Amino acid sequence: MRLRIFTEPQQGASYETQLAVAKAAEDLGFDAFFRSDHFxxxxxxxxxxxxxxxxxTLGAIARETSRIRLGTLVTAATFRYPGPLAISVAQVDQMSGGRVDLGLGTGWFEQEHTAYGIPFPSLGERFERLEEQLAILTGLWGTPAGETYSFSGDHYTLAESPALPKPAQAGGPPIIIGGAGAKRTPRLAARYADEYNVPFHQVKETGEAFDRVRAACAEAGRTKPLVHSAAQVVCCGRDEAEVKRRADAIGRQVPELRENGLAGTPGELVDKIGRFGELGAERIYLQVLDMHDLDHLELLAAEVLGKV
Structure with missing residues (x-):
């Protein structure tokens, strides 16, 4: 099981704060530093x-780190055109030496769209745009050097694109598709994803979502392996007082966090992570909501990371 640190900088974090968390995560042995994509x-x-x-932000962090993987959970398809997004992600992949993963989703938070003048179409159209973006991103990155790429869809059209720059990773960075939807998400994951992520669901519901994606892969005849992962808010303490202090710092209640996240002593976290592992999860994204509490990362590294 690999543990990845997952942050929410829109809640209040400068670049310097994010860099400090990323460098600590790398130094402590975590597999990746991920961030949300919200405004x-x-x-x-x-x-x-x-x-x-x-x-x-990830481009800058790429130049300040050397081992840890970097990515988003998740970039919204509403935020960027697919061509410029392909360029940005490919460039950060080059800047990192091939350490980028791209999480991509429909976008869901209407308020951030209206706050910054971003169109927010219906859910159906957002899924259509997401599917076309996935086709375009994989098409651009997979086009052989010296050839061009064209695409004609309902929402995007590309004509004779040079399909440059190329990412450092052959074929492009791994694509993560997340969510627990019953139909469209499993279909898109089976077709385009290298990793399928279930965010913030309990163990039972996570297993059911994994099963739906496995069924979609079988129906599509997919033989390429698919990584399964889960994201959980984390709140760890050496004793109950420390757990409560960290829960209070993020405005949450300990009983609720124990039920809906990874909360408690290191032993409790190891046991629950093991339950996700039994479902087939290979990675857990630890959502760290207090980005100034680097001691939290040190505790997780010392008492959890080596035991899962």
Missing amino acids: VKMGDVTGEPGPTDSWI
């Missing part, structure tokens, strides 16, 4: 100093 804070926080662009 407006959620809940009762100020969100100051304000949002940071995910791919600009």
